[in-house]
Amino acid sequence: MKIVYIHQYFNTREMSGSTRSYEMALRMQKRGHEVHIITSDRSIGKDQRGWKVENIDGLHVHWLPVPYRNADGNKRRVKSFLKFAFHATFRAHKLAPDLVFASSTPLTVSVPGLLASWSRKVPFVFEARDLWPELPIAVGALKNPVLRALAQLLERQTYRHADAIVALSPGIASGIEKNLTSATPIHVIPNACDSDLFCPDVASAQAFRAGHPELGKAPIVLYAGTLGRINKVRYLVDVARHCLDQAGDSAARFVVIGQGAEVDETMAAAKALGVLNVNFFMYRAVSKAEIVGAYQAASIGTSIFADVTEMENNSANKFFDTLASGTAVAINYGGWQADLLKEHDLGLVLDRDPGKAGEAILALLARPDRLKSCAENARKLALEQFDREDLAGQLVSVLETARQKHLAAIRRAPGQQTKQPPLSKSRRIFRGH
Numbered sequence: 067m068k069i070v071y072i073h074q075y076f077n078t079r080e081m082s083g084s085t086r087s088y089e090m091a092l093r094m095q096k097r098g099h100e101v102h103i104i105t106s107d108r109s110i111g112k113d114q115r116g117w118k119v120e121n122i123d124g125l126h127v128h129w130l131p132v133p134y135r136n137a138d139g140n141k142r143r144v145k146s147f148l149k150f151a152f153h154a155t156f157r158a159h160k161l162a163p164d165l166v167f168a169s170s171t172p173l174t175v176s177v178p179g180l181l182a183s184w185s186r187k188v189p190f191v192f193e194a195r196d197l198w199p200e201l202p203i204a205v206g207a208l209k210n211p212v213l214r215a216l217a218q219l220l221e222r223q224t225y226r227h228a229d230a231i232v233a234l235s236p237g238i239a240s241g242i243e244k245n246l247t248s249a250t251p252i253h254v255i256p257n258a259c260d261s262d263l264f265c266p267d268v269a270s271a272q273a274f275r276a277g278h279p280e281l282g283k284a285p286i287v288l289y290a291g292t293l294g295r296i297n298k299v300r301y302l303v304d305v306a307r308h309c310l311d312q313a314g315d316s317a318a319r320f321v322v323i324g325q326g327a328e329v330d331e332t333m334a335a336a337k338a339l340g341v342l343n344v345n346f347f348m349y350r351a352v353s354k355a356e357i358v359g360a361y362q363a364a365s366i367g368t369s370i371f372a373d374v375t376e377m378e379n380n381s382a383n384k385f386f387d388t389l390a391s392g393t394a395v396a397i398n399y400g401g402w403q404a405d406l407l408k409e410h411d412l413g414l415v416l417d418r419d420p421g422k423a424g425e426a427i428l429a430l431l432a433r434p435d436r437l438k439s440c441a442e443n444a445r446k447l448a449l450e451q452f453d454r455e456d457l458a459g460q461l462v463s464v465l466e467t468a469r470q471k472h473l474a475a476i477r478r479a480p481g482q483q484t485k486q487p488p489l490s491k492s493r494r495i496f497r498g499h
Contacts, residue, residue, distance in 0.1 A: 068161070068165075069163060069166075070102050070165070071087065071094075071101055071169070072103075072167070072168040074147070074150050074154075074175055076088060079353060079354045079355045081353055081354070082354070086169075086258070092124075093459070101124075101126065102126040103125055103126065103127045104157050104158060105129060105130070107129040117129065130150060132146050132149055132150050143172075144213070147172045151174040151177040154178035155178035158178045158182035159186060163186060165190075165468060166189070170196065171196055171198060172198060173217060173220060176223075180223070189229040190228050191465055192228040193231075193232040194234065197238055197241040197376060198221065199221060221245060225245055225246045226248050230464050230465075230467070234257060235380065238254075238381075239252045239254050253464050256381045256386075257381040257452075258386060258457040258458070259389050260387075261453055261454065262454075263354070264361060264387060266391065266445065267362055270363075273359050274360050274362065281319050286320075287320045287364070288323070288364035289322045289370060289384070290323045290367070290384060291369075292326040293325065293328045294328065295372070297326070297370055298328070298371065300332050300335050302346070302368070303332060303335045303336045305416075305420045305424045305427065306424075307340070308424030318431055325350065325351040357387070366414075366427065367387070367395055367396070368384070368396045369384040369388070369395070369397045369398075371398065373399075373418060380401075380403075382403065386448070386452055390445075391444075392441050392445030394414075394440035394444065395444060396427065397414075397415060410443050412444050413430065414426050
């Protein structure tokens with residue numbers, strides 16, 4: 067079938083950021099489906115206009131110029147969301163799909179998904195990567211009461227009219243259920259591990275070390291990802307200061323690789339505390355393919371978020387990249403990932419207090435046997451429960467089933483639009499773990 071896959075922030079392995087849509091689309095294409103990605107070109111100048119279409123590894127990628135940076139204010143972000151949704155609606159209709167698959171964030175990608183589904187009378191499947199608008203409301207990014215009400219209305223309509231919903235965590239699935247009044251099935255398909263890309267490789271680790279002689283031979287505690295307001299990577303600066311005071315600069319080297327709204331603030335804090343380029347190092351964001359060496363060289367991979375309860379439902383790419391690389395994991399939040407970490411002995415759930423977190427990190431680094439065990443457990447979990455091929459197969463099956471049910475409904479009632487009967491609770495399908 068012809069699948070129109072709408073994701074505003076599509077990235078390949080040669081780009082920085084999440085590659086879920088690229089990896090999943092490749093598996094759809096390998097299963098014999100024609101895939102058209104509708105996305106945005108965030109790197110362009112304001113003078114560029116119109117769509118650009120590229121064939122990337124067999125995928126038809128439609129790029130719309132929509133400038134966007136993590137450091138943008140809320141008004142600029144909303145403007146980019148609306149611009150993309152408006153133009154993507156017409157593009158999706160023009161492509162005449164057999165199925166429309168829209169992946170958030172932002173939630174506004176459901177607008178072109180729903181409208182193209184209705185105009186072309188084809189099934190619509192929605193993927194929720196976060197609970198929107200609950201999350202932006204919780205962090206204070208969506209304060210206007212009118213915009214809040216409109217976002218909540220869009221959320222309810224999206225869930226109600228989707229033929230199937232994909233949630234990236236059990237917590238996201240539970241949150242969707244609260245606002246769902248139809249029989250729409252919910253499939254939990256979390257972020258995945260690219261086990262082939264992150265396969266443990268000594269040469270890759272050595273190459274990263276050779277390219278960064280300033281790190282020396284000290285153990286590396288890695289943060290690779292966005293330095294956004296929700297991440298609060300400043301926390302690691304305080305942890306690094308504690309480790310420096312307690313054990314010197316050779317006990318651990320904290321390495322941050324990424325970009326975002328709080329890069330300058332984090333760097334200024336590190337400089338003020340006397341850890342910048344001592345035991346705390348910052349580097350620009352690199353592509354997914356390039357980040358592999360950093361993970362291979364690291365002793366601990368971290369996933370960090372601000373103290374916001376709603377974030378515990380997230381499905382952080384950093385967490386799964388760490389698993390895939392066979393590296394011990396450290397996170398500073400609770401939720402289902404913390405439960406996994408404890409159950410499988412993957413590493414550390416860090417205290418919010420930087421001093422206690424630093425002590426825990428130093429204690430783990432001082433035990434090579436346990437560090438090795440955590441790393442082995444991480445790789446094992448990546449292969450057994452979160453392998454990309456397995457989870458992509460589940461996603462493709464969801465799309466194929468939605469299409470088959472749609473065709474069956476048409477055969478049963480020619481010329482009539484079928485609607486699902488309302489139920490008090492949805493049918494949730496858990497997969498992947």
